[in-house]
Amino acid sequence: MNQKYLIPLTAVFLLFLVAYTGVEGAGLQWFFGIVFPYVAILAFLAGFVYKVLGWASSAVPFRIPTTCGQQKSLPWIKQNTIDNPDTSTGVFLRMVLEIFLFRSLFRNTKAAFNRNASNRLSYSWEIFLWVGALAFHYSFLVVLLRHFRFFTSPVPSCIKFLEYIDGIVQLGLPGIFLSGVVLLAATLFLLARRIFDAKVTYISQAADYFPLFLIIGIAATGLSMRYFTKVDIVGIKTLTMGLVTFSPTIPEGVSGLFYGHVFLVSILFAYFPASKLMHLGGIFLSPTRNMANNTRAKRHVNPWNYDVKTHTYEEYEDHFREKMIEAGLPVDKKE
Amino acid sequence: MNKNYIITGLVIFVLTVLSPFWFNMITTTQAAPEPELVGKAKTEKKCVLGKYEMRANHMSLLDEWRDSVVRNADRMYTAANGNSFNMSLSTGENSCLGCHEDKAKFCDSCHTYASVNPYCWECHTNPKEIK
Structure with missing residues (x-):
């Protein structure tokens, strides 16, 4: 047992119980359904802007691009324009591929001793982190976008189309949404990787486990509401619509599970700017990715x-x- | 120069995060449907399950009913309150739509509001539409 994951796990359980008992026992629907979500979204935006402005004001005295291909050289040597760009178009392409396909994660390698007699240390390509990350990020995006059905009325046709595609496997009633299942499976995989791979366990801190447990908690409560315990969707939508039209109301007959779900989501939003999840904004500012490798072709004067x-x-x-x-x-x- | 890019990106991000708020300001927002008992349901006052239980759980109930009818030919459902109902969505007086006569109000208003698109009506028909 490792306190680095036991403490975040306990924290997520307790946070859920705080909201659940607060609603079921103390009748604090207004706090967990209205006050805290507003506070969380404000904290998220303020914290996010503060963090990014802080990064924007830090000096970038010289270019430090990492290069994974042939630099622009003599005309008869073929340049790798995406992996070693010297123009902003190349940089743009590299950033697009990085943001949408996690290209540098694709290059992930692992170091291990050979299992044969030679027992040599060797590096091999390890693709599963990339696969898990891609599955997790995209399913989370789809789940997030699908939730716009609770914040718009009438629901835009693009959201309906997304729901249609996501629900294309018509299993059970209410029909299964693939993104929710993939989200839970991918987070569990990423968690298992941290717990069972000794090398990753060694570098994992509580701050790595907490967001994982939080997202697992959010996915689990969400799936449980949709497929198992069931909730009054129309009641919930009156609450969420009330939030976004600034006329909040608390519907009758909605169980503590929903408030637990909303509270965990609010915690995620409020915690976001203070955590490693800020790579959402940070990826755009990665100095080794977003600069052209033209250190010698152009003169860069130190701004200091x-x-x-x-x-x-x-x-x-x-x-x-x-x-x-x-x-x-x-x-x-x-x- | 770079700072301007960052500020632009930040403004776009903040606007995106706040999109549920401004989207509802610039479009007309449809209010939540007010469920209303009409026709026979108004006088009958006995349903399969309680109000909130029914709102949350009716799809699972219908799913169980379908399996029960199709696989076991068992068409009678005795509810917890002692009443028995015909396990049918749209056939006969004792079915869902036999009592709740107006499909548009009873089914569609909430389904549209919550963006739910059940496939019941790919096989079943609204009895009102046949006449």
Whole structure:
């Protein structure tokens, strides 16, 4: 047992129980359904803007692109324009591929000893982190977008289309949404990786486990509401519509499970700017990815440079010309 | 230069996050449907399950009914309150739509509001539409 994951796990359980008992026992629907979601969204936006502005104001004195291909060189040497871009178009393409396909994660390798007699340390390509990350991020995106049906009325046709595609496997009633299942499976895989791979366990902190448990908790409560315990959807939609039209109401007959779900989501939003989840904003500012590799082709002046008092060779010669001629040293201008 | 890009991106991000708020300001928002008992249901006052239980759980109940009718030919459902009902969505007086006569109000208003698209009506028909 490892306290680095036991403490976040307990924390997520307790947070859920706080909301559940707060609603079921103390009748605090207004707090968990109205006050805290508003506070969370404000904290999320303020924290996010603060963090990004902080990053934006830090100096970037020189270019530090990481390169994974041939640099622009002599005309007969073929350049890798995406992996080693020297133009902003190339950088843009590299960023698009990075953001939408996690290209640098695709290159993930693992180090392990060979299992044969040689027992050599060798590096091999490890694709499952990339697969898990891609499955997790995209299913989370689809789940997030699907939730717009609770915040719009009438629901836009693009959201309905997304629901149609997501529910294309007509299993059970209410029909299964693939994204929800993939989301839970992918988070559980990413968690299992942290717990069972000794090398990853070694570098995992509570701050790595907490968001995972939080998202697992959100997915589990969401799936349970939709498929198992069931909730009054119309009642819930009056609450969420009330939130986004600034006329909040608390519907009757909605169980504590829903408030637990909303509370965990609110915690995720409020916690977001203070956590590693800020890679949502940070990926756009990754200095090794978003700069063209033209350090030598273009002159980059250090923005920190102040006016250095220089003494050029011409000035030096003017200064010492007579002494130089006397000593027999060569001079540029003989006067 | 770079800072301007960052500020632009940040503004777009904040607007995206706040989209549920401004989207409802610039479009007309449809209010929640007010469920209303009409016709026979108004006088009958006995349903299969309680009000909130029914709202949350009716799809599972219908799913169980379908299996029960199709696989076991068992068509009678005795509810917890002692009343028995014909396990049918749309056939006869003792079915769902036999009592709740107006499909548009009884089914569609909430389904449309919650963006739920049940496939019941791919096989069943609204008895009102046949006449």
